[in-house]
Amino acid sequence: MAYLQANHLHRMPEALKNIIKAISLDASEPRYFSEAQLYMSYASLTPEQLSTFLAEYGEMGKDVTDIQLMRIKLNLYNGDYDTAIGLLEQLQYHIKEGATFNPHVYWVDAHLQKGRALMDRAEYAGAEQAFLRAMEFPVNLEAERDSKTGIAHYYLGLNSKLAGNEEAAKEHFKAMVEYAPASGWGAGDFPELGYFKALASLELGGDKTEAEKGFRELIAEGENRLGTVKDGRHITVSVEESHTARKFLLEHELGRKDRRVSSYYIQGLGCLGLGDRDKAREYFTKAMEIDPMSIDAKYMLESLS
Structure with a gap:
């Protein structure tokens, strides 16, 4: 019923209500949680609504990957980066045929934002470690590619500059300018790399007209x-x-x-x-x-x- 309401009848509130009822009746079925996550994504639920859902049903679906990823994203949104990183370190993600989402993106987000927060507090050594970890590929995430890691080069450069290490800053900014996105599964589509390349080029004294272009x-x-x-x-x-x-x-x-x-x-x-x-x-x-x-x-x- 929920599937028909969501996909064919365009009655999303009723679909959500029915899939949540299905979860309450049989929380052992992972598919119900997966469908719920899909419907909530389409309905653009707020962080508060997602928190309410997880508070009521999160424990029931604690072993379901979609629910684990939802919890990780909510922690990222709320700025609780260490909790998100801890959850990612425990996540056992298995790539299946047809998979389109790469959980390593959350790994990058968590470490970039943790690094930015540390950098803002002038904790440059800790920030550097966070940015470097953003480019690591934990085995449990089963990801070998993620082009978003390239952004870490820019922040490593900015962090080194603020720490007074101009030579290291230049090397990192150069790495950002020269960064070539990966290809293949998991590489992702991140046109924002162009933004950080342009910023890095300006840091190196590059042509302002080219950056504006x-x-x-x-x-x-x-x-x-x-x-x-x-x-x-x-x-x-x-x-x-x-x-x-x-x-x-x-x-x-x-x-x-x-x-x-x-x-x-x-x-x-x-x-x-x-x-x-x-x-x-x-x-x-x-x-x-x-x-x-x-x-x-x-x-x-x-x-x-």
């Missing part, structure tokens, strides 16, 4: 992402194999939603690079209106406050 290209890329695209075939990785062939209509919608969020996020970065803080704030706010759990947009908004 890069920022404008980000804005153009963001605008293009608002255009129409063909649906891809998405498969929820944590359901039983007998269900993996289902074509989830909601996941197609989630793909379009993700493109809208990334569109506004990278347009915001482009505007920020060009010095238009008000316009950047507007774009980051739009991203969070679409997805209240958009962590990258949240971090940037906080940096503008």
Whole structure:
């Protein structure tokens, strides 16, 4: 019933109500938690609503990967990076055929933001260790690629600069400028790398006109992402194999939603690079209106406050 309501009848509140009822009746079925996570993602539940769900049902689904990832993301959103890192270190993630999500992205987010917080407190040695750990690949996450790790080079450079180590700063900024995104499963799509490359180039005395060109290209890329695209075939990785062939209509919608969020996020970065803080704030706010759990947009908004 919940599946039909969510995918065909567009009655998401009723679908959520029914899938949560199913969980309360049989919490041993991982698929129910996976479907609940899918519906909540589409419905753009707030952090407070997710916290309420986890408080009531999180213990029942503590061994379900989708629930573990939800808890990790909520801790990231709330700025509890050490807890998120601890949960990631305990997570036993197994890549399945059709998987589209790489949990290593959360590993990078947790360590980058922990490092930024330490750097803001002038705890440069601790910040450096956090940024370096962002580029590690723990075996339990079963990930060998994640292009978002490249951003750590920029923050290592900034941290070294603030610590007074100009030579190390130059090396890290150079590594950021020269960073080539990985390819293959898990590499991800992170156009924001262009933003950090441009910032690193400016730190090295690079041409300002070229950097501004890069920022404008980000804005153009963001605008293009608002255009129409063909649906891809998405498969929820944590359901039983007998269900993996289902074509989830909601996941197609989630793909379009993700493109809208990334569109506004990278347009915001482009505007920020060009010095238009008000316009950047507007774009980051739009991203969070679409997805209240958009962590990258949240971090940037906080940096503008």
